[in-house]
Amino acid sequence: MELIVEDAEFVTMAPARGSEARGSEARGSEARGSEAGATGSGTAGRGAAGSSGAQGMLVRDGRIAAIGPAAAVRAAAAPGAATVRLDGATVVPGLIDAHCHVMNVGYLAAGADCSQPSAPDIAAIQARLRAAAAPTPAGSWVTGSGYVEYKLAEQRHPTRAELDAAVPDRPAVIYHTSLHACVLNSAALREAGFADGQPDPPDGAFGRDEQGRLTGVVFEGPMFRVFADRLRDDLAGMDAAARGRVVRRAGQRLASLGITAACDADLRCPTLAAYAEADADGALSQRIYGLTVHDQVDELVRSGMGGRRSGRLAAQAVKIWADGGMSSRTAAIHGTYPVPPYGSGIMYFEPAELTAMVRDFDARGFQVCVHAQGDRAIEITLDAYARVLAGKPGNPGRHRIEHGGAMYPALTARAAELGIVLVSQPGFLSGLGDGFAAAFGDQADQLYAFRSWRQAGITVAGSSDAPVITPDPLTGIRDAIVRRTAGGRVLGPDERLAARDALALYTAGGAYAMRRESEIGSLEPGKLADFTVLDRNPLTVDPEQIAGIQVLATVVDGAPTHRGGGVAFPEG
Numbered sequence: 001m002e003l004i005v006e007d008a009e010f011v012t013m014a015p016a017r018g019s020e021a022r023g024s025e026a027r028g029s030e031a032r033g034s035e036a037g038a039t040g041s042g043t044a045g046r047g048a049a050g051s052s053g054a055q056g057m058l059v060r061d062g063r064i065a066a067i068g069p070a071a072a073v074r075a076a077a078a079p080g081a082a083t084v085r086l087d088g089a090t091v092v093p094g095l096i097d098a099h100c101h102v103m104n105v106g107y108l109a110a111g112a113d114c115s116q117p118s119a120p121d122i123a124a125i126q127a128r129l130r131a132a133a134a135p136t137p138a139g140s141w142v143t144g145s146g147y148v149e150y151k152l153a154e155q156r157h158p159t160r161a162e163l164d165a166a167v168p169d170r171p172a173v174i175y176h177t178s179l180h181a182c183v184l185n186s187a188a189l190r191e192a193g194f195a196d197g198q199p200d201p202p203d204g205a206f207g208r209d210e211q212g213r214l215t216g217v218v219f220e221g222p223m224f225r226v227f228a229d230r231l232r233d234d235l236a237g238m239d240a241a242a243r244g245r246v247v248r249r250a251g252q253r254l255a256s257l258g259i260t261a262a263c264d265a266d267l268r269c270p271t272l273a274a275y276a277e278a279d280a281d282g283a284l285s286q287r288i289y290g291l292t293v294h295d296q297v298d299e300l301v302r303s304g305m306g307g308r309r310s311g312r313l314a315a316q317a318v319k320i321w322a323d324g325g326m327s328s329r330t331a332a333i334h335g336t337y338p339v340p341p342y343g344s345g346i347m348y349f350e351p352a353e354l355t356a357m358v359r360d361f362d363a364r365g366f367q368v369c370v371h372a373q374g375d376r377a378i379e380i381t382l383d384a385y386a387r388v389l390a391g392k393p394g395n396p397g398r399h400r401i402e403h404g405g406a407m408y409p410a411l412t413a414r415a416a417e418l419g420i421v422l423v424s425q426p427g428f429l430s431g432l433g434d435g436f437a438a439a440f441g442d443q444a445d446q447l448y449a450f451r452s453w454r455q456a457g458i459t460v461a462g463s464s465d466a467p468v469i470t471p472d473p474l475t476g477i478r479d480a481i482v483r484r485t486a487g488g489r490v491l492g493p494d495e496r497l498a499a500r501d502a503l504a505l506y507t508a509g510g511a512y513a514m515r516r517e518s519e520i521g522s523l524e525p526g527k528l529a530d531f532t533v534l535d536r537n538p539l540t541v542d543p544e545q546i547a548g549i550q551v552l553a554t555v556v557d558g559a560p561t562h563r564g565g566g567v568a569f570p571e572g
């Protein structure tokens, strides 16, 4: 089965080299790195505008058979090969989210779609909630998500009374697209324990009317707690069929954003079973690479579900949480936070305990992925990696640090030396950056130091941590380039990346972080035909417009998992 893709601009990208291959020549060789990227994999290099110069690509049996000048590609195809003409669109390697809470994304996507413009006003949101109530199992809250108050016709948040009118007799919640606010109906307010006379907590606020009565809108801390509780209770209460539906919804949502592969950052055995079932049905829309939660690993091994199960599903990594998060000011830092709840954050393990866990999982052949956000947590994690990797240069297990937000220069040098892979979230800059700035004061400009990390020779993968923020990789790519917070501050202007390096986070970097760089992450002959079709080229448009680029098609193994914008892509 052959398919010619043509009349497009191809951004081929180059595979990440990793620390084994780069050694000392990588230090400070940024110019060379960019140049190597600009000529892609060496196909017909034009380079200057950031594309490869290729105008055609031949897909054979799910792999890239040829890419280059249109005439050469056509000549390589068998007679009768199907042709897709993309009308000047841009083809990039399939986008990879290297740290994402896939089930949670599916959980939100399975609820009512309250996003604009699809639900233009509050009446439309009410109608969506009414429709969502019937299939919502008893005991679960009726859930919607995606609204933005200033995009609604009313230009404000809906109220509890408006939600009560749609869902009068059971709890209902709609989450703001930022996941920093939500609206509860009266039953949900009661169940969450929120009452009219109650003062605002130190880490958040309640919306109130002129009489001081709760409007149902909840901001920040108490909203995070509502969301975490709902997720835990609702997912735990699901049977296998319901979990399977969540997997499919997650896949559709991620595919609509151009995502062809994702690391599930807290894989548990029941979730893996749901993925495996979807995979067997041919219903997995991404390649899923599981980071199994550390206390589930024994069960994973016992059940025989670990390892690489298929081209689309693997559970070969382990997730350990070293510390908390920056938004909640629980990331473990040196010094103390200047904002509530003050303190210096939380470490979940003693250093010796963390080292023993890393050593054990490394010895059992797992890739170890440690969540470490604050500089103290990163330091302790690097200490653990240094001990375990002594005598193993180049980090052969390809162990990772997840987030690494406060990886300051001395820590960056150590991580580079050890060959640690960093999986971070540029999209936090617009999504959460103002809160980070408040919590980190003078050091805020050193957070998420993408350019310094790159210059030090660290292989960095981009990711969203969704649903903490939107899973949209184009938002992350924009943020890596412009670094502007929602409040308008440019956080660490020296740490802005060039567009090509920002795209590399979500292609070559992601492939390397999930140990699939020989198969995905760049467009070159022999690799799997995973690619994303965009209506404009993210390397040449004004960076401010990148987040508005439309995903016209998402393709995995040569077959579309998403089609938008009228591209006539044949059925896979």
Ligand SMILES: [Zn+2]
Binding pocket: 099, 100, 101, 265, 465
């Ligand atoms: Zn996470």
